[in-house]
Amino acid sequence: MNFDMTKPIPDMQPWSAGFWEGTREGKLLIQTCGDCGSKIFYPRKYCPECWSGNLGWMQASGNAKIFSFSTAYSMVEPKFMDELPYTVAYVDLDEGIRMMTRIVECDPADIKIGMEVEVTFFQRGDFYLPYFRPAKK
Numbered sequence: 001m002n003f004d005m006t007k008p009i010p011d012m013q014p015w016s017a018g019f020w021e022g023t024r025e026g027k028l029l030i031q032t033c034g035d036c037g038s039k040i041f042y043p044r045k046y047c048p049e050c051w052s053g054n055l056g057w058m059q060a061s062g063n064a065k066i067f068s069f070s071t072a073y074s075m076v077e078p079k080f081m082d083e084l085p086y087t088v089a090y091v092d093l094d095e096g097i098r099m100m101t102r103i104v105e106c107d108p109a110d111i112k113i114g115m116e117v118e119v120t121f122f123q124r125g126d127f128y129l130p131y132f133r134p135a136k137k
């Protein structure tokens, strides 16, 4: 049996290219609406609040708190077995955005809801994935 062990990379669209370019420079960017001021995540072609196409970017602080998380210890897709155990989480950015991510650089047993975390970028192929680690005080 032959398994495809290639890990997936983001499916980049013209409207998300700015986000991924930001990650290459170590910046976590949030899409913003130039007409109604909404902060938008994930990146879209039109503002989900007012349907404007007048969209831009702001740089997030990279600071967030864990809203919820789940740690996988076994039985994941074969291509991710080498990363076990790993934690998938929702984090709330200081800017009011909730995003799905991974929590890294800490023992999964130490992860708590409400824990302060900061963004860090992990390279996969040509992409830099925004993960989060415990905040350095």
Ligand SMILES: [Zn+2]
Pocket: 033, 034, 035, 036, 037, 038, 047, 048, 049, 050, 051, 052
């Ligand atoms: Zn808008």
